[in-house]
Amino acid sequence: MKYQNWFVPVLLLGGSYSSFVGAQEITVMISGGFSAALDQLAPMYQQKSGDTLRIIHGPSMGQSPEAIPHRLESGQAADVVIMVGYALDKLQQAGKMTPGSRIELADSRIGAVVRSGTSVPDISTPSALKKTLLEAKSIAYSDSASGQYVQSELFNKLGIADEVHQKAKMVEKTPVASVVAQGKYEIGFQQVSELLPVKGAKFIGPVPDSLQYVTRFAGAVVAKSSHQQHARQLLCYLASAQAKADVEKTGLDALTSTVADCPA
Template sequence: MISGGFSAALDKLAPEYSDSHGDTLKIVHGPSMGRSPQAIPNRLARGEKADVVIMVGYALDGLIKQGKIMPGTRTELADSRIGAVVRAGDAKPDIASVEALRQTLLNAKSVAWSDSASGRYVQDTLLNQLGVKQALSQRGQMVERVPVASQVASGKYQIGFQQVSELLPVKGVTFIGKIPESVQKVTRFAGAVPANAEHADEAKALLRYLASKEVQSQVRATGLDSVPAT
């Protein structure tokens, strides 16, 4: 089970892993948190089984505290930053500085963000920091379940914010860039083995592979950042 942020990396790496290790990977997608039935914690709570979960790190911590994760199996995989897109063909607004980002939001006809980690930060923290939350009360919207970029591509919203790795795979949009580092929210993605996993050894091997130095160039190509060395 995997949430959106690391999905593009896993999709890229899964065929090579299956060929070299002889394991078949069945990938099930769902948010790291939230009320939707597809959310990974809700799937596990219903008794759905998985050998590996890959999700936002602090959401994974919640599962660890609940005893739903095999002790000692948390594996750090990548860091994800927030970026923005506009519909393909539209002019790219300036978000390179904090003030430019603020003005872009104030000038936008409509703005969307996700219902996962990045969108919660945008809605609860970033808009307040920029002093634009009230101005966007009628023009801003949290998008549930579907990729924000797909809604921008359809013309429903003028600009969309989500983790870069979730924006880049969507066709019909132009990637503007990452929001400034001084107001950036870095989200850690990590994997672990559920307590009731039926193939725990194979699961641990997959996580070691996804965290290995050998695959970091492919991981970074999807818009993620490698975990800093400790």
């Protein structure tokens, strides 16, 4: 799914969970790595809380109009942002987030996909991964944190940067698995949680541990939000023990919150 400049509403299912008076519409800006987890948890959360979630997708960084920092800088309203941790650092430093509202949510690892129905290559060891990449006719990687690592470090660690330079391409705005599913690239790399939901692509496994790069996803309340408590409650729920199983189903390593302001 391409990042687009439009809202993705999630239906209100009713019910009551919140101790705060009055249901609210909470606008969430979110990057790809945690999106599948939010999709899993949103209906349940809305049923319990009574709030409605309005979800805007966009990358954690970059210069595109869809990028979360650009959206906020241009004055688009939001209550919560969920994105790559070090990109969130910059928004905090710029005073865009409510102090003390940040909650660590999950860690994401890099994996690979090929087109469904094609042979599955071996990437289980550094030597196997190197062989697979050298033999691949084309390689895709994302324009996010995982892709920057693949481009600037992974190829160098494997000693094949020069050999793959012409056939390895950064895919902008579009999930890597979708272009692999279309047959545009033979193999693609991105965070596991972004690869798994894409139909037509076969997940072949994570990058070996010795070459792995872990991306932290975190959330915070937007300083200008008029729904501070409701926004905080959503983040607490996403980091709670009851949300852990659904988060991990999407390929993430959940981090349950120990923040004092969150209910036990």
